Amino acid sequence: MARTLAPARPATASGRRPRPSAGRQHHAGPLTYVLLAVAAIVSLFPLYWNVVAASHTGERVVEAPAPLLPGTRLLDNLTFAWNQVDMGEALVNTTVVASLVALSTVLFSTLAGFAFARLPFRGKGMLLSLVVATMTIPPQLSVIPLYRIITDLGWFDQLQSVVLPSLVAAFGVFFMRQFLVEALPVELVEAARMDGAHSLRIIWHVVFPVARPAMAVLGMLVFVQAWNDFFWPFIALTPDGNPTLQVALAGLGAGNHAVNQAVVLTGALISTVPLLLVFALLGKHIVGGITAGAVKS
16 A cells, blocks of 8 residues: 655755744743743842832831831932932932943944954054953052042032043943944945045944944943942042932931931932833833844844
């Protein structure tokens, strides 16, 4: 008795037969969603407990066991924290400082990264090694020279004393260089030069569009780092002058005998909400930029 043969799978253009799983959509199982839910709860619990602590008195926050349900003093603590230090001015100062630092770092890091990635010049390897080597120097070593410079210039307790030392970062230069080495072909730059484009036009019409995903990621990282920076702003600024949020929080909750931890955590909540709003508004674009930079044709 003759057996019936199954029809053969059609071969692709390369001569290979497609795999049985090609084209199928793989759906996550219940265990994946359970693990994702647990990870989300663990990640959001510190923020939740910050809200809980900000809604209680300072004595209740330090008692054991710690409160796990919201209290009734959230508005009172918010009002007290806002008025004890000038949180409005601190928010504006921090926004200005973080925005300027992020924009300047992204701009200068992209330009330097393009130079190290695609421009030929003598000593490029040694200069790049020196830039990377500066990442190993602790920032505490530069405090005394920076302090003397800003005092000689009359910039003490001025925002420029915080912005100017952070206009560019070695990490940003190395990050953008590594991205552009992979994402920007040499042929694209050479084709633009053959068409008569000068360096500034190449940067504006070729480099910036290619580097946009990495620029978004670097800008987000630098903005968050500048927003949370405490060490140098605490030295260069004063709580009663032009404080950033972290400097203002240093003088928050102080009383005659003890520090009111509920008020301190309320100030920390105020400083966290703007970052959450920024990520809620721009998170989709940031994640889209990351995935666009990760996909290769």
